Structures are given as C-alpha cells and as structure tokens.
Amino acid sequence: QKEVEQNSGPLSVPEGAIASLNCTYSDRGSQSFFWYRQYSGKSPELIMFIYSNGDKEDGRFTAQLNKASQYVSLLIRDSQPSDSATYLCAVSRGSSASKIIFGSGTRLSIRP
Amino acid sequence: NAGVTQTPKFQVLKTGQSMTLQCAQDMNHNSMYWYRQDPGMGLRLIYYSASEGTTDKGEVPNGYNVSRLNKREFSLRLESAAPSQTSVYFCASTGLYRGEPLHFGNGTRLTVT
Numbered sequence: 001q002k003e004v005e006q007n008s009g010p011l012s013v014p015e016g017a018i019a020s021l022n023c024t025y026s027d028r029g030s031q032s033f034f035w036y037r038q039y040s041g042k043s044p045e046l047i048m049f050i051y052s053n054g055d056k057e058d059g060r061f062t063a064q065l066n067k068a069s070q071y072v073s074l075l076i077r078d079s080q081p082s083d084s085a086t087y088l089c090a091v092s093r094g095s096s097a098s099k100i101i102f103g104s105g106t107r108l109s110i111r112p
Numbered sequence: 113n114a115g116v117t118q119t120p121k122f123q124v125l126k127t128g129q130s131m132t133l134q135c136a137q138d139m140n141h142n143s144m145y146w147y148r149q150d151p152g153m154g155l156r157l158i159y160y161s162a163s164e165g166t167t168d169k170g171e172v173p174n175g176y177n178v179s180r181l182n183k184r185e186f187s188l189r190l191e192s193a194a195p196s197q198t199s200v201y202f203c204a205s206t207g208l209y210r211g212e213p214l215h216f217g218n219g220t221r222l223t224v225t
Contacts, residue, residue, distance in 0.1 A: 003171075008152060032210065043202060044155070046213035088154055096208060098143050098162035101171065104154035 003027060004091050006103035014111055019076040021106050023089030026070065031097040033065055033072045034090040037083075038105070044088055048074065079110045114138055118203050118217035125193040125224045133188040133220050135203030141215070143208050144186035146170075146178060148199040149219075155202065161186055162208075193224045 005024045013019040021035075032051045036044035050056045050063040050072065062075040072091075076083055089103040116137045125131055137144065142163045147155040147170075157170030161180040175197060177189045186205075190197060200221050204214040 006154075034213065036213075043216035043218055044214075045216075049211045049213065051210060090155075090214075094162075096143075096162055098208060099157070099160060099168070099170070100145065100206075100214060101157055102147070102155040104152065 001026060002103070003101045004089055004103035006087075006089050006106050008104055009107040010109050011106055012109045012111055013079050015079060015081060017079055019079045019083065019108055019110070021074040021076075021087050021089075021108065023072045023074075023103055024070055025072070025089075025091045027091070027093050028067075028070065030070075030091045030093040032092040033063070034092075034100075035061075035063060035072075035074045036088040036090060036102075038086045038088060040086075047087070076108075081110050081112060084108060084110045116203055116205055116215050116217040118201075118220050120220060121218065123220060123222050125190075125222065127194060127224060129193050130189065130191050131193065132190075133201055133203070133222075134185070135187065135217060136185045137205040137215070138184065139205060139207070139215060140183070141205035141207045142183070143206050144180065145204045145206075145214065146176075146186070146188045147202045147204065148172065148197075149202060150199050158188065158201075193222075195224045198222060198224045 035047040038044040086105040145160040146158040159178040203217040
C-alpha cells in the first residue's frame with residue numbers, strides 16, 4: 001500500500017463547475033499536507049497547504065483535512081480550462097516533518 | 113535569485129555507465145530532496161537531506177547514492193545505470209517552516225539505453 005493514495009483519473013469536469021480531488025494517507029503521524037499542481041513538462045508548484053483539521057480557503061481553492069479519517073481533499077470552484085493539470089497530494093512526516101511523500105497524482109481536465 | 117538549479121537538463125547513458133546529477137540552491141534552505149517521476153507514478157522520493165550533514169533513504173533508494181556536499185549542494189549518483197532508471201529527476205529544497213513549499217528545479221530527463 002502506498003503511503004499516499006490518489007485516484008489517477010482522468011477527472012473530467014465542465015468549465016464553471018466544482019472539481020473535487022481526494023487523497024488518503026497511511027501514517028497517522030503525518031503533520032502537514034500539500035497540494036501541488038503540475039502542468040505537462042513542468043515542475044510542480046504549490047497550490048495550498050493545510051495542517052489543522054477543517055477547511056482552508058484561498059480564492060477558488062479549498063483544502064479540507066480530516067486527520068481521524070486520514071483524508072485530505074482539494075476543491076476547485078468555478079473551474080477554468082487553465083486548471084487542467086495533474087494535481088499532486090504531498091504529506092510531510094518524520095522528525096522535523098522533513099520526509100515529504102507524494103501521491104501518484106490526479107489528472108484533471110476541464111472541458112469548455 | 114536562481115532558486116534551485118539542476119544540471120544537466122538532459123542525459124543519455126548506456127547501461128552500466130555512471131553519472132552524477134548536480135543540484136544547488138541559493139535560498140539558504142536546510143532540507144534538500146531528490147525525486148524521480150515516471151508516467152502515472154507521481155513523484156517518488158529517492159533520498160533526502162533534512163539538514164547539512166545528514167541524508168536519509170526515501171521510497172526508492174536502490175541503485176542511487178547521494179552526497180550533501182554543503183548547505184547549498186546535494187548530488188545524486190548513479191553508479192551503474194539501468195534502463196529502469198530512465199525517468200525525470202527533480203531536485204527540491206525547503207526551509208521546512210510550516211507551510212513552506214518545496215521549491216523545485218527544472219528537472220533532468222535521463223534515458224538509459
């Protein structure tokens with residue numbers, strides 16, 4: 001079992017709709033949780049991070065964390081074609097939270 | 113600021129050859145990482161260095177060695193390349209302050225024939 005699991009997709013969402021991306025993790029000692037976006041042929045870039053249970057909103061993006069269920073999600077409201085990319089969930093754990101593990105990513109496609 | 117600089121950008125090796133991927137950051141970060149990315153596999157952690165003087169194995173360390181030369185530089189060595197090591201390699205760094213992201217290099221595309 002991978003430490004961080006994501007559905008690989010592709011997830012197809014109509015423009016203007018809400019895209020919902022999910023991630024589960026196996027280590028209860030995990031401390032911080034990140035969502036990265038990666039366009040084809042490019043390096044990943046940070047979308048959001050969260051470390052406390054509950055919701056965190058930033059513009060069109062909302063991250064949700066439930067440590068009891070070991071589950072973190074990312075909602076993208078008013079989806080745009082430019083949101084089409086692979087979304088990577090990452091989890092930090094270990095001493096100093098220095099070990100950072102990624103899931104396999106979910107490919108998101110926004111259809112006009 | 114250059115951020116995280118990886119060299120080379122592209123490399124083709126024959127099976128059994130060795131090479132070193134270089135990574136340097138100018139952000140005074142304590143922690144540095146090497147990941148590989150294969151199609152559909154996300155990023156897999158090879159090795160990381162939480163601070164200068166320390167290195168630890170990640171998820172897929174076999175066939176690789178690393179050196180944290182100083183605070184700025186973290187190199188990845190393939191002693192005897194195998195076709196299974198064909199991949200895109202990313203170096204990253206972070207200061208590990210809460211919420212600080214990983215800063216990635218532009219990647220090295222390695223092909224082993």
